[in-house]
Amino acid sequence: MDLTLYVWRQNGPEEKGKLEQYAAKNVSPDSSFLEMLDEVNEELIGEGIDPIEFDNDCREGICGTCGCVVNGVPHGPQEKTTACQLHMRQFSDGDSLTLEPWRAKAFPVIKDLAVDRDALDKIIQAGGYTSAYTGEVGEANQTLISKPDADYSMDAAACIGCGACVAACPNGSAMLFTSAKIAQMAVLPQGAIEAAERVNSMTEAMLDAGFGNCTNHYECEAACPQGISVKFIAKTNREYVKALAK
Amino acid sequence: MQMLQSSIGRKLVMAATGMCLVGFVIVHLLGNSSIFIGANGINAYAEHLHALGPIVWIFRVVLLGLFGLHIFFGIQLTLENRAARPIDYNQKKNIRTSFGAETMIYTGLVILVFAVYHLFHFTMHLTNPEISVSALPMDALGRNDVFTMMILSFQKFFISSIYVGAMVTLLLHLSHGVQSLFQTFGVLNGNTLPIMEKIARAAAIVIFVGFISIPVSILLGLINV
Numbered sequence: 001m002d003l004t005l006y007v008w009r010q011n012g013p014e015e016k017g018k019l020e021q022y023a024a025k026n027v028s029p030d031s032s033f034l035e036m037l038d039e040v041n042e043e044l045i046g047e048g049i050d051p052i053e054f055d056n057d058c059r060e061g062i063c064g065t066c067g068c069v070v071n072g073v074p075h076g077p078q079e080k081t082t083a084c085q086l087h088m089r090q091f092s093d094g095d096s097l098t099l100e101p102w103r104a105k106a107f108p109v110i111k112d113l114a115v116d117r118d119a120l121d122k123i124i125q126a127g128g129y130t131s132a133y134t135g136e137v138g139e140a141n142q143t144l145i146s147k148p149d150a151d152y153s154m155d156a157a158a159c160i161g162c163g164a165c166v167a168a169c170p171n172g173s174a175m176l177f178t179s180a181k182i183a184q185m186a187v188l189p190q191g192a193i194e195a196a197e198r199v200n201s202m203t204e205a206m207l208d209a210g211f212g213n214c215t216n217h218y219e220c221e222a223a224c225p226q227g228i229s230v231k232f233i234a235k236t237n238r239e240y241v242k243a244l245a246k
Numbered sequence: 247m248q249m250l251q252s253s254i255g256r257k258l259v260m261a262a263t264g265m266c267l268v269g270f271v272i273v274h275l276l277g278n279s280s281i282f283i284g285a286n287g288i289n290a291y292a293e294h295l296h297a298l299g300p301i302v303w304i305f306r307v308v309l310l311g312l313f314g315l316h317i318f319f320g321i322q323l324t325l326e327n328r329a330a331r332p333i334d335y336n337q338k339k340n341i342r343t344s345f346g347a348e349t350m351i352y353t354g355l356v357i358l359v360f361a362v363y364h365l366f367h368f369t370m371h372l373t374n375p376e377i378s379v380s381a382l383p384m385d386a387l388g389r390n391d392v393f394t395m396m397i398l399s400f401q402k403f404f405i406s407s408i409y410v411g412a413m414v415t416l417l418l419h420l421s422h423g424v425q426s427l428f429q430t431f432g433v434l435n436g437n438t439l440p441i442m443e444k445i446a447r448a449a450a451i452v453i454f455v456g457f458i459s460i461p462v463s464i465l466l467g468l469i470n471v
Contacts, residue, residue, distance in 0.1 A: 006336075019336060072339030098337045105330050170340065170348065172330030175253075203253050212330030213253045213323050215350065216426040217343035230429070231436040238432035240254040 001027050001093035005040065007052050008100045013108040013116070019098065022052075029089040033076060034059060034066060036088055052099075053112040061085040061225065064160030067167070068113040069100040074164035074223040082162065082225040102167035106174070106210040117163050119209035120177060126205035127198035128181050130190045149187040156184035158226045168223030171212030176220035178206050179236035180228050186239050196243035199236060256319050261430035263316040264423050270309060271416070275456045281469065285393035289385050292392040317358060324351045346421040353419040360412035367399070374399060397471050400464035413457045420450035 003024040010017025024040050031039070034056050041051035057065035061082040068083060070076035076086045091097070101109050106119040145153075157180070165176035182199050185191025191198070207213075214233060221230045249255030277295075280287035295302060340348070363373065371378030377398040379390040400406045424446035428434050434442055463469045 008336075069335060069338070072335065072337040073341065100335055100337070103331055103333055103335055105332050168341075170343065171327035173327070199254075200248075200252070207253050207326075210330060212327035213257065215257075215323070215327065215347070216422075216429050217340070217347050219340055219342050222342035229436045230439065231434070234429055234432045234434050234439075236432075237254055237258070237430055240252075241258070241432065244249065244255075 001029060001088065001091070001095075003027060003036075003091065003094070004096045006096065006098045007112070008109075009052070009112055010101075010109045011111060013110065017109065017112075019100075027088050029087070031088050032059070032084055033070070033086040033088065034084045053110070053114045055114045056084060059084040062160060064162035067102065067162045067164055067225075069098075069102065069167055071098055074102065074167040075162075075225050079222075080225055080227045082160075085225075102163050104163075104166050104172040104211065106172070107163060107166065115163070117161070119211065120161055120163060120174065122209050123174065123178050123202050123205045124181060127194065127200075127202040128185075129194070130185060131193045143189055145188060152187050153184045156180045156228065156232050159184075159224075159228050160226055162225060164223045164225060165220035165228070166211065168219040169212065169214075170217050170219060171215055173212040173214045173220075174206050174209070175211075175214035175233055175236075176224065176228055176230065178202050179232040182239060183232040183235045186235060195239065196246045199239040199243050203236075203240070256323060257430050259315055259319050260323070261427035263312045263319075264427050266312050267316060268420065268424060268427075270312075271420075271453060275453060278460055279456065281393065281396060281460055282463075285385055285391070288393050288396070289387070289389045289391060293389045296390075313358075313361075317354070320351065320354055344422055346418040346423075347426070349418060350422060353415040356415040357412065357419060360408070360415070363408065364412075367405070368395070374402075374405070394471050396460070397464055397469060400461040403465065406461035406465050409461050410458050413454050416457070417450050417454040420453060421447050424449055 005022045005024055006019045007022060008017055009020045022040055022044070024036055025043075027036050027039070034054070037052060037054055044051050054068060055065050057063045059066070061084060064082075066083045067075050070083070070086075075081060075083045076090065078086050078090050099113060101107075101113045101115045102117075107115040107117055110116050159177060159180040161177060163174075163177070166172055166174045169175075182202055185198065186195060216230075216233075218230050221228065250259070277291055278288075280291040298305075346353070366372040367374060368378075371380050375381055377395060379392060379395050382391045382394055382398075385391040385393070400409070425439075425443045428442050428446075429439065460469075
């Protein structure tokens with residue numbers, strides 16, 4: 001299949017960027033979206049043009065490194081799928097694809113489609129930790145956790161931190177990411193010690209990094225490759241009220 | 247004070263003030279509905295309200311405060327949220343959100359302008375003084391004739407269209423706002439959110455139909471002097 005790409009090209013964080021048109025020829029429907037970009041880059045290098053920079057690492061859908069906005073949707077049209085797991089069979093011969101980076105003040109463009117997501121790490125640093133026992137090694141099953149709580153925590157912990165929620169949010173908010181990181185600890189006994197500080201410091205770090213506020217559009221949930229639910233945002237709001245009472 | 251700088255704190259203020267304002271809107275609608283009983287209904291209702299004296303003023307001040315907070319934080323949060331994406335997408339496709347959610351700031355501002363007009367019209371009698379209660383004779387029982395004022399007002403197509411138009415924006419605002427406030431209060435989970443979205447939309451439609459039934463009934467001549 002042959003496709004027309006409109007790709008955001010930008011040389012650095014301070015440079016002005018623009019969409020450039022490229023042709024992707026003879027693309028196999030079985031290739032992944034990133035493999036398609038690899039092939040386009042081979043062509044560009046052959047023509048002496050700077051290849052398109054894009055983030056990628058594991059290419060197995062688990063690391064959260066890849067991602068760009070494809071035709072207005074983070075990670076492309078397939079639900080609960082990262083860009084690396086998106087296959088070209090999702091598109092048709094002759095399609096035009098517009099590729100843009102995650103757009104947020106907190107995510108400066110490094111080059112082309114690659115953005116700097118340090119801001120998400122800043123949120124984690126602000127409260128994504130628990131106090132740990134430093135004495136002798138305890139019994140493995142000493143801390144009891146109910147199955148529903150363990151499942152709930154694991155569902156929140158499925159977040160791979162790709163930033164698609166921010167890219168999708170009309171407000172450029174990182175609330176789904178932040179609340180997943182708060183909720184995964186909020187239901188566990190290990191998370192109880194810092195619970196009140198955590199919700200305050202992590203949401204404050206979110207605003208400080210330049211992310212917007214959540215206004216319940218739920219675009220984040222729709223774009224999330226891991227299907228993280230906005231119920232964790234409601235949980236975070238509850239945690240905030242509990243912290244107020246402290 | 248820290249709460250008024252926090253992202254979730256301000257969201258809670260929006261939800262709490264929003265919930266009170268929805269409560270006011272519902273009470274207001276129930277009061278207005280007394281027009282369907284006839285002149286005796288709404289004129290007696292207006293008389294009782296005025297008889298409350300200072301309580302009315304306390305109520306007005308509280309309402310003004312709620313409106314003020316809701317508007318102030320609504321604008322502040324909207325500006326912050328816009329600043330969070332300085333370079334916009336060339337192409338952006340929203341999947342989940344609604345037209346009501348995307349236009350909250352605009353529908354909110356239209357409702358503000360309408361509320362001012364509404365006060366000028368029915369409370370201060372500035373926009374159409376010739377058909378206000380101060381210009382009309384008292385009713386048979388010596389009460390302000392609110393009934394006739396409403397009928398003469400809404401018989402004017404222009405005034406009725408302003409009211410119906412404003413109620414369309416209220417419908418849009420509430421279609422997002424009502425479910426959003428429950429999510430903000432954290433009382434929803436993955437299973438109850440979709441149900442609440444439906445209930446909230448239905449409630450917004452009921453409120454809309456309730457309000458427009460008055461000017462529409464008058465325009466159609468179903469209620470007459």
